[in-house]
Amino acid sequence: MDRVPPRVLSAAVGLIVLALWELLARTVYAGSYRLSPPTAVVVDFFEFRDLYLRNLWHSTKTAAWGFLWGNLAAIALAGVASIIPVLRRSIGAIALTIFCLPFIAVAPILRLITGPGNGTPIALSALAVVFTTYVAALLGFDLAPGSALDVVRSYGRGRFAAFRRVRLRASVPAMIAGLQIAAPAAFLGAVVGEFTGARSGLGILTVRALGSLNTDRIWVIALLSTIVATGGYMAIGALGRYLCPWSPALDLGAVPTPRQEPGLVNRLVALLAPILVVFVFWYAFLWVFQIKPFFAKTPFDVWAELFTNADAAETRSSVFGALGTTLWTTSLGYVAGLVGAMVTAVVFILVPWLERSLMPLAVALRSIPIIVTTPVIILFVGRGLLTTTAIVAVMSFFPTLVNCYAAMRRTPEGILDVLKSYDARSVANVRNAYLPSAVPALLASARIAVPTSLLGATVAEWLATGDGIGAVMVIAFTRNDYNVLWVSVAVLTLVAVVGYWLVAAVELRALERMAPGVSR
Amino acid sequence: MARRGAPVDVVGVGRTFALGGGEVEALRGFDMHVPAGGFNALIGPSGCGKSTALRLVAGLDVPDEGTIDMDGASPDQMRRGRRIGVAFQDPSLLPWRTVSTNIRLALELVGRRHDTAAVSDLIELVGLQGFEKARPAQLSGGMRQRVAIARSLVTEPDLLLLDEPFGALDALTRQQLNDELQRIWTARGTTTILVTHSIPEAVYVADEVLVMSPRPGRVVAHHAIDFERPRTRELLLTDEFHAKVEAVSGSLHRSEGQVVRLEADDS
Ligand SMILES: Nc1ncnc2c1ncn2[C@@H]1O[C@H](COP(=O)(O)OP(=O)(O)OP(=O)(O)O)[C@@H](O)[C@H]1O
Numbered sequence: 131m132d133r134v135p136p137r138v139l140s141a142a143v144g145l146i147v148l149a150l151w152e153l154l155a156r157t158v159y160a161g162s163y164r165l166s167p168p169t170a171v172v173v174d175f176f177e178f179r180d181l182y183l184r185n186l187w188h189s190t191k192t193a194a195w196g197f198l199w200g201n202l203a204a205i206a207l208a209g210v211a212s213i214i215p216v217l218r219r220s221i222g223a224i225a226l227t228i229f230c231l232p233f234i235a236v237a238p239i240l241r242l243i244t245g246p247g248n249g250t251p252i253a254l255s256a257l258a259v260v261f262t263t264y265v266a267a268l269l270g271f272d273l274a275p276g277s278a279l280d281v282v283r284s285y286g287r288g289r290f291a292a293f294r295r296v297r298l299r300a301s302v303p304a305m306i307a308g309l310q311i312a313a314p315a316a317f318l319g320a321v322v323g324e325f326t327g328a329r330s331g332l333g334i335l336t337v338r339a340l341g342s343l344n345t346d347r348i349w350v351i352a353l354l355s356t357i358v359a360t361g362g363y364m365a366i367g368a369l370g371r372y373l374c375p376w377s378p379a380l381d382l383g384a385v386p387t388p389r390q391e392p393g394l395v396n397r398l399v400a401l402l403a404p405i406l407v408v409f410v411f412w413y414a415f416l417w418v419f420q421i422k423p424f425f426a427k428t429p430f431d432v433w434a435e436l437f438t439n440a441d442a443a444e445t446r447s448s449v450f451g452a453l454g455t456t457l458w459t460t461s462l463g464y465v466a467g468l469v470g471a472m473v474t475a476v477v478f479i480l481v482p483w484l485e486r487s488l489m490p491l492a493v494a495l496r497s498i499p500i501i502v503t504t505p506v507i508i509l510f511v512g513r514g515l516l517t518t519t520a521i522v523a524v525m526s527f528f529p530t531l532v533n534c535y536a537a538m539r540r541t542p543e544g545i546l547d548v549l550k551s552y553d554a555r556s557v558a559n560v561r562n563a564y565l566p567s568a569v570p571a572l573l574a575s576a577r578i579a580v581p582t583s584l585l586g587a588t589v590a591e592w593l594a595t596g597d598g599i600g601a602v603m604v605i606a607f608t609r610n611d612y613n614v615l616w617v618s619v620a621v622l623t624l625v626a627v628v629g630y631w632l633v634a635a636v637e638l639r640a641l642e643r644m645a646p647g648v649s650r
Numbered sequence: 651m652a653r654r655g656a657p658v659d660v661v662g663v664g665r666t667f668a669l670g671g672g673e674v675e676a677l678r679g680f681d682m683h684v685p686a687g688g689f690n691a692l693i694g695p696s697g698c699g700k701s702t703a704l705r706l707v708a709g710l711d712v713p714d715e716g717t718i719d720m721d722g723a724s725p726d727q728m729r730r731g732r733r734i735g736v737a738f739q740d741p742s743l744l745p746w747r748t749v750s751t752n753i754r755l756a757l758e759l760v761g762r763r764h765d766t767a768a769v770s771d772l773i774e775l776v777g778l779q780g781f782e783k784a785r786p787a788q789l790s791g792g793m794r795q796r797v798a799i800a801r802s803l804v805t806e807p808d809l810l811l812l813d814e815p816f817g818a819l820d821a822l823t824r825q826q827l828n829d830e831l832q833r834i835w836t837a838r839g840t841t842t843i844l845v846t847h848s849i850p851e852a853v854y855v856a857d858e859v860l861v862m863s864p865r866p867g868r869v870v871a872h873h874a875i876d877f878e879r880p881r882t883r884e885l886l887l888t889d890e891f892h893a894k895v896e897a898v899s900g901s902l903h904r905s906e907g908q909v910v911r912l913e914a915d916d917s
Pocket residue numbers: 667668669674675676694695696697698699700701702703865
């Protein structure tokens with residue numbers, strides 16, 4: 131086993147998976163509308179090639195526009211945050227809030243502005259890339275060598291000159307790493323935007339296929355989406371290696387969360403300023419686009435709907451009841467995904483040939499936006515509560531696996547040698563070296579997975595399960611009940627932001643405990 | 651003095667690494683004998699295979715040719731019998747453990763996790779009282795080295811292997827740790843092999859100094875060091891000490907074919 135080259139091993143594993151898939155689809159799952167055999171998928175693709183290619187082209191174009199606008203906006207935000215550090219926390223809050231939006235429910239609201247055309251998918255696609263690119267760009271700006279900055283300063287030039295002459299240049303590797311992640315994310319945004327209505331594109335094609343239980347079509351679309359999203363990811367990766375071959379791969383998941391300045395006043399400002407900024411943006415959004423009051427809801431409208439209106443109690447019970455269901459199914463999947471990823475990473479560490487055969491697959495799957503394969507999972511698992519759990523688990527599993535395994539691999543050789551010199555058993559190695567080494571990566575992945583899990587859950591509920599807050603939003607959308615729609619979006623976003631910060635707090639604590647004073 | 655530990659016999663050992671398509675022959679015909687309870691220092695030009703030799707003796711790597719025998723046991727058997735203690739140049743502490751739990755790690759691994767007395771004895775021996783609860787990041791470089799040495803000693807190994815454990819330290823701390831190392835070795839009498847870059851350090855602590863050739867490394871000179879123990883810092887100022895240092899340095903010079911500076915901090 132040890133002598134087989136990894137490429138051959140991966141190819142062999144790929145073929146075995148395909149063969150098993152075909153076999154299962156033709157026997158156990160025959161006639162079940164769950165699993166299409168690979169051969170049928172290929173045949174269907176060629177039979178309806180024009181349809182597929184037309185819609186694929188449409189979605190790709192949409193994603194490309196979203197990619198462009200979203201990244202420009204993110205880099206501009208990061209630039210402002212870098213030049214004017216006071217604004218950093220507030221801009222970060224806006225980026226995070228955007229990341230935490232339940233995109234599927236934002237689509238109908240955006241459609242009020244953009245009309246029925248392609249504007250909403252483009253806008254969602256842009257929103258989907260803002261946070262990661264913002265984080266990557268800011269990380270890149272911060273990585274600028276202090277000595278070079280000092281040179282600029284020694285000529286009496288200010289922050290802007292330092293930014294233009296040093297930081298922008300220094301940020302290229304981090305920026306490319308961010309854009310790499312943004313490529314599949316933009317595709318995700320486009321497809322999710324199309325889920326709620328579009329003239330063409332893979333998203334609307336999927337919704338129609340789900341309605342008519344066209345299993346083959348759903349599988350073809352999932353595969354096409356995977357190929358395009360992964361292609362974008364790899365193309366930008368290749369571009370990055372061409373442009374700056376010297377730069378090491380950056381682990382954006384491991385971006386440290388900002389530290390809190392001491393003092394009660396500082397803390398209050400740090401807490402309130404971002405909230406204020408988000409509210410200001412909310413009002414600005416309604417004002418700039420001049421949305422009619424029937425559709426446009428302010429923070430006060432949301433508050434009234436939840437707490438002071440005549441039917442507030444009713445709204446509360448329906449929204450929070452559904453939210454409870456969503457949180458329950460989502461947390462199950464979230465925990466299952468994280469635990470499963472850790473266990474798999476440990477198995478990969480202990481059984482290297484397994485790692486060599488399966489890891490390439492995991493890396494490829496990490497780069498695809500699992501959400502575009504949601505319909506496939508819906509088909510496979512059915513339309514029950516478990517669907518949400520399964521989707522969330524799959525979504526959090528792959529990035530966590532890849533990050534944690536990489537962290538375990540980075541366990542210092544010296545520590546492993548010390549353990550080996552006492553003939554430590556595998557269990558002792560895992561407990562004393564590998565698991566603790568992976569904790570920072572696990573927590574970083576867990577932090578990022580909070581918003582993405584909620585996004586996955588609401589998409590699943592919206593498209594399929596008829597449960598949870600996703601279903602509440604669908605019903606509100608079809609009844610034009612914009613009060614409930616806004617309330618749901620606001621509540622979900624708040625939950626995601628709070629969840630993100632809870633994990634971030636645990637992360638800071640753990641890092642401080644595990645290695646006090648060590649800045650990572 | 652209670653002499654304990656295993657004698658080490660290394661005969662004709664060779665080790666070649668594959669490196670990016672080519673090969674690197676690290677050791678060829680490497681011979682070494684350390685008597686039971688002896689203290690040998692290994693010195694040689696950078697990259698000559700000192701660490702490689704030590705890893706082979708520790709059973710962390712396997713020679714391509716030659717034999718290593720310790721009182722009838724192979725390094726791997728010694729390692730599996732948990733009779734070896736190692737400390738490397740990089741102290742390799744677990745950052746998430748405290749000083750005392752880092753030392754206890756070795757005890758846990760040999761199945762003696764409850765031996766708290768051994769841990770506190772060692773902490774005292776290396777002078778870290780009061781820092782039991784500190785984590786590695788809160789210690790100075792020298793303190794971390796001492797934790798690593800304490801960890802290598804706590805299981806009372808029959809063989810102690812030290813690979814430049816003081817490499818990253820300033821001359822003063824280094825001298826202190828040399829004194830401590832000598833004291834510990836005198837108290838325990840464990841067979842010890844110390845790899846170092848510093849000739850005065852080797853002459854100060856060891857019974858015998860072995861000088862290695864450049865890669866592929868082998869031992870080209872033996873210098874028996876028979877100064878009285880316990881050796882004190884006054885020794886550093888004596889003519890006899892300087893004569894020994896000159897002699898070792900001469901061997902190293904010949905082995906390297908180039909001028910070697912004599913400073914203690916040449917690492
Ligand atoms: N695992 C390895 N793979 C490939 N080459 C190795 C490996 N370990 C050591 N070498 C090579 O073997 C040679 C000897 O290395 P070693 O680390 O033993 O030297 P050293 O005498 O300890 O040097 P230094 O004094 O700088 O620590 C070097 O050329 C090194 O590149």
